[in-house]
Amino acid sequence: MREENRSDFVDFVALGNAPTEEARLRAGSDHFEQVDQCLRYIALLRERMGREPDGADFGVSGFAVPDGGNVYEVVCHYRTNNATAINYAYKAIAHIPAHWDDIHIEAQPTNPMAHHEAAYI
Numbered sequence: 001m002r003e004e005n006r007s008d009f010v011d012f013v014a015l016g017n018a019p020t021e022e023a024r025l026r027a028g029s030d031h032f033e034q035v036d037q038c039l040r041y042i043a044l045l046r047e048r049m050g051r052e053p054d055g056a057d058f059g060v061s062g063f064a065v066p067d068g069g070n071v072y073e074v075v076c077h078y079r080t081n082n083a084t085a086i087n088y089a090y091k092a093i094a095h096i097p098a099h100w101d102d103i104h105i106e107a108q109p110t111n112p113m114a115h116h117e118a119a120y121i
Contacts, residue, residue, distance in 0.1 A: 012061070012075040013089050017041060021098040027071040034072040035060055040100075041074050045092060047103055052076070055085030 017038050018024045025034045038060040045058060052058060056078045062070040076092050078085040 009080045010077050011080050012077045013093055014061075014063075015041070015045070015074045015076060015092055015096060017071070017073045019044070019097040019099050019102060022100055025071075027065040027067065027069040031070070031072070034070075038072050038074050044097060044100065044103070045074070048095065048097060049088070049092060053082075053084045053088050055079035055082030056088045 016024065017034060018041055025037055042058045042060075046052075056076060059075055059077060060072055061075045062072050065071055076089040078089040080086070
């Protein structure tokens, strides 16, 4: 068993469960329907951005909502000591697609980490 490095933490960013201009499934929707939509969304993100690098991974997480039930969203987990993984996660935020057929990324942000770095200043 490998000894854990205390700087080897995992964090995540939430990316929603559908492109921004498309219908989103709400809490209380069928669990399997929500997860299936999230898996289709992950496939779209991978098609747009390529596979996740080492230290980053898309997944589906359920979040409890105050009215009861869960809403499922795509998250990108990343290792906090891996700059490539961090950049990939924040690139995913910067390039969330608007529609299911938005395969290509139009423009690169000047610094996808800008708001992340500001948290440490």
